[in-house]
Amino acid sequence: MQAIELKSPGGLERLQVVERDDPGQPGRGEIRVRIHASSLNFHDYLVVTGKIPNADRRIPMADGAGVVESVGKGVEEFKVGDAVVSCFFPWWQEGGPMDGFASGVPGDGMDGYAREVAVTPAHWFTEAPRGYSHAEAATLTTAGLTAWRALVVDGGIKAGDTVLVQGTGGVSICALQMARAMGAEVIATSSCGAKMDRLKEMGASHVLNYKTEKKWGARVRELTGGRGVDIVVEVGGPGSLPQSIKAIKVGGHIALIGVLTGMIGEVPTAELMYRQARIQGVTVGSRRHQLDMIRALERIDMRPVIDRSFALDKIADAFRHQESGAHFGKICLEF
DSSP states (O other): OEEEEEOTTOOGGGEEEEEOOOOOSOOTTEEEEEEEEEEOOHHHHHHHTTSSOOOTTBOOOSOOEEEEEEEOTTOOSOOTTOEEEEOSSTTOOSSSOOOGGGGOEETBEEOOSOBSEEEEEGGGEEEOOTTOOHHHHHTIIIIIHHHHIIIIITTOOOTTOEEEEESSSHHHHHHHHHHHHTTOEEEEEESOHHHHHHHHHTTOSEEEETTTOTTHHHHHHHHTTTSOEEEEEEOSGGGTHHHHHHHEEEEEEEEEOOOTTOSOOOOOHHHHHHHTOEEEEOOOOOHHHHHHHHHHHTTSOOOOOEEEEEOGGGHHHHHHHHHHTOOSSEEEEEO
């Protein structure tokens, strides 16, 4: 089978196409999946650029979607021909938060899905939403489930809530779509005029330019009548968190899902205390969360936004496109 390997210590120029032995037929409790798509995430970017060290010849990519080719003994959940999508934390099946990274994530600590065939335990996958393409399904493993957990599992979103999303990356766009589908109002931030227009077309009530309007947190409060938003999907980290705290309502929920502006920064603790707000760190979710999300997606009118797809052997170009920041929504590999 064809696969992508990352030579240590990493770097886009060290991604290479290789031929690996076919993994063969599944054993008891396993499935064989023909992988047809993956999608790029910031976590994958950190791996392939060497910022997260990995073993030499690691196969990258956490997201994988495809078709079940055969099932091992004892597997009852899947049958040949089923469209499936991978789980980010294969070991976190259900229950409360756990350190899934300690057991390995596909593409980080174990081989991922930049390959044509995977043989894994059956519970490493779930069925994909009916009617989704493989590329659309591949966007759900990381970005889709992170948005779902931020809004639904931890945020407890309900119709009439107001949600703040930041930027136009995969999680933020998915959160906007989910929030609108659930009857919430959305306020968004961006710094690109064309992208701001697209956010409005997708249903954002207000879009703020965070570069020209530095104190956008106060502006968000004005737009909500001084109340603040119910939920913030926080992707920036230390560079944007202070403004998110200004924007949140008393008793609101901030889902901290990214650190795009850095790993360490100052937090206005007094204001956070006054707001009585909750900051919840989010690292994707469990298989149970994914099953619940997929059941919901089959009942709401939502399709993932895919900016552009690349062939498997053009994976480095795909990451360069991600690096440029020009994308709107998800970047995928299709093969």
